[in-house]
Amino acid sequence: MDIKWRNWLKKGWRAAALAPILLLGGCAHNPYWIFDPKGIMAKTNLFYMIVDVVIMGAIVGLTALLVVWFMWRYQKGKNRGKYDPHWSHSNTIEVFVWGIPIIAVGFLSYFAVKGTFEINPYNPTVITHHMKPNGDPVEVDVIATDWQWLFVYPQYHMAVANELVLPVHTPVFFRLTSSAVTTTFFIPQLVGMIDVMPGMRTKNALLSNHAGEYQGIASDFAGAGTSWMTFKTKMVDKADFSQWVQKVQQAPGTMTYASFNRFAQPYINVNHHVVYFSSVEQGLFDHVMTEVMRGKTWPLPPMMTENMVDYMKKQAAEHRD
């Protein structure tokens, strides 16, 4: 029943959301990533957004109409409504004035609590309650550097920089940390944001049943290279995923503690390099976290991107990939 209601709400909302797009020329697919979720996490987010917008929109909309009506009715000189120069209090109205927001907030609070547990990134019940016993979850260790993403697949002892490939119909569990500064991991159509912090481990999870390519973003400002710190997320079916794993496992590059040290040097990924690492030194994720906790940093030179064109030449000249 719950699900039906969601679908019904969603249809209406889609139509409403599409209206402005049609006005602006319209294109084949929905550019509103938030309204076009392709994973259960993002879908749940959208559901709560609709609930909130419906409840608040009703109140706010009616209030706006009320104000407009008063503006029209009581305009001076038009004599539409009665003028009462001393009227300034009414217990009945006061009851409504406090009552309506209190009831609305009470109602929304229920949804707020429910939703927070459903998509709690550490234990999202929308995923864990749907997990099928045969679909083994995929684990990904995410390490953000200045300014690249390294996705380690510990189950396959391999890693990929700046591209995420995952199987559909399979729960994915992330552990995330950063080598340098704080940023945020975000794939609008699949899963909401989670902070990625140096010396710390956060978690997130996703589950998607739609093959396709989705944009991943470093959504918290992390310095000069943030705008290019994007990554494509490819949801592929299980057979394709196994094939892809085999491909990565034959790549020439490897990732060791030492090569990570070089990899984590400041690097602005303007050309969206994707790099495969066929093997990864055991425990890289924990190693990075421990090193950072011990005080390791990857400092930036002063005024680094004062001139970006020059910086890119310099980076190209000295870079290691």
Added chain:
Amino acid sequence: MLVDLPGGWSPLLGRLAWSQIPYANPILAPLFVAVVIGAIIVLGLITYYGKWTYLWKEWLTTVDHKKLGVMYIIIGLVMLFRGFIDGLMIRTQQVWAVGPHSSGVFGSLHGYLTPFHFGQVYSAHGLIMILLAATPLLVGFMNIIVPIQIGARDMAYPYLNALGLWITAAAAALIMISLFVGDFAHNGWFEYAPIFEMQYSPGVGVDYWIWTLQLVALGTTLGGINILATIIKMRAPGMSWGKLPIFVWASLSANVIALTSFPALQVALGLVAADRYLGAHFFTAGMGGNLMLYTNLFWIWGHPEVYFVILPAFGMMSEIFPTFSEKPLFGYITMVLASMAIAGVSWLVWLHHFFTMGAGPYVNTAFSVATMLVGIPTGVKVFNWAFTMYRGRLTFNAAMLWAIGALFLLLIGGMTGMMLAIPAINYMVHNSVFVVAHFHSMLLVIVYAIFGSVLYWFPKVFGFKLDEFWAKTMFWLFSAGTALVFVPMYMLGFMGMTRRLEYVFNTGWQPYLDVMEFGIVVYTLSVLAFFILLYVSVRDHAKNRVGADAWGTSRSLEWMTHSPVPFYNFAVLPHINERDEVAWRRQHGIDNVRPEHYEDIHMPNNTGVAIILGGLTFVLGFALTWRIWWLCIVSLLAIIVLMIVRSFRGDPGYIITGAELQRMEEEAYRREAQIADSHHSHPVSGGVVGNAMAYQRNDSSK
């Protein structure tokens, strides 16, 4: 040296070196030349007209709360303009740098600002708009209006008041000089750990940010203490708490927030400074530091701060609506309770700024529900304004239009705030331009309320009204700009566009960015309209003079004294009979009663100490930024010595005799009578003492 300083350090100049002056920058160098030429012209004009003594005596050394308030507002408007230019630059970069094929100039790959400069521009934009535009503008209005509304002759501590102003001015000067000497912070108005640590922000930008914020915090705290003491101790006889004008209540609640929250910021900044100057590890990722602690400390101040700026704006709206609805405010008591509730709850919600940090669901839901609780008193306020209009007689002059605009923006901002308050929604739009659109809706409530107040209280302070036609033109242009910029911004938020992008990787967002750029152009026109408004109003000021009650339907005490308000505010302190004293007196036909005799009054002396101390704090901030230790020590010592010396001397004040007072009062009454006469002889175009005629004139000028 406790920390490594990339780029060298010398005992004489600290980190300052020629290479820190961006003389080769194609934007900053011409700007610098223009500023220097402009400054020379202004200084030359002052000298030519021999205005230096006037300036020094009447403005720079004044302790008159109204003049200080006017100077606060001038600083606020200048910084609002600077912040607007920053905003224009941000929008232009983003509309230009879309997709890999967009062109780039001035050393950028795309657009015209490199990441190094773009980061500085938006960081300065945010800090300036919140702390050096909105805050001084509001503090300025509180400074001017609160003492008059409670029937006081000045603030409780006039000298402290001047000190607060000059420290704020020093902060503004410090952030302005960062344009031309060195660089400003890059990482947003709240910076964040550990990116503000020396390793990741090796320049002086973050140091400028620390000391600018410290100075603003200091100035605002001093101002807050003063306003609170004034409200508590200086009310006119008969003004019980239940008769306090609503703007005073708003100021009270706002400054309770300021006084209690700014210290948290100052402590946080102190710890940041310890990290950067002493090599401490409070907020580093390693060595036992805790970067999340900074985020918490910042928002423990940061969230109350946003209510510190919105509450006075609510107070302004609560003054404007009744005056132009010709009716008392609906639900005074609930309005007061709502303000206090907002002030209280604003302490319990800071975590909603980082729901995504990974706190457990229990923590997140607790803060989510607390955040939504703020929506209750906010909603109450909106309803109360609506019911103030109900059964009223509404005049839609420019001040009222701004207030109504603020109300609608509050509905939008409140609605989106309630969305952000739910973690399940927040995860999707946090750090996106949706948040940016939310808080601009809210901050625009403040801007709208401020422009409404400028129009509303201008005649009180300067004795003449601003031009209605240009005020309305400005309003409509500004509102068109608001719609054109922020509707697409909300839409981009739903498309997943994140904030602070120097390069926009998705070409699908281009059309929306184009519309926003057009909106900025419209905003620019409204800025022009504002300048024309000032020019036209000053040109025609003789026509638009007003008497004590400029609007004819005013309600609170400030409308009882002359316009412009004499420096002593009230020749005889009024006795307060009712909540809306002026409306009550008008109703009982005693609004024109004159005092029978005048007694001697006591007023504070001017002092040059405040501006000198302000100047010294600027020097201290600059020296700390550049680590010029000898200058730090010298300026700090000078500040301490000067404060001690001044505290021993004190201020005996001076006496205005009753006779002198009577002479000045009669002079003022004569002036008011003239305005009334000129009104009778030119019934159409002339200015009027406030009465119903004023409204008809406004209506026909549409």
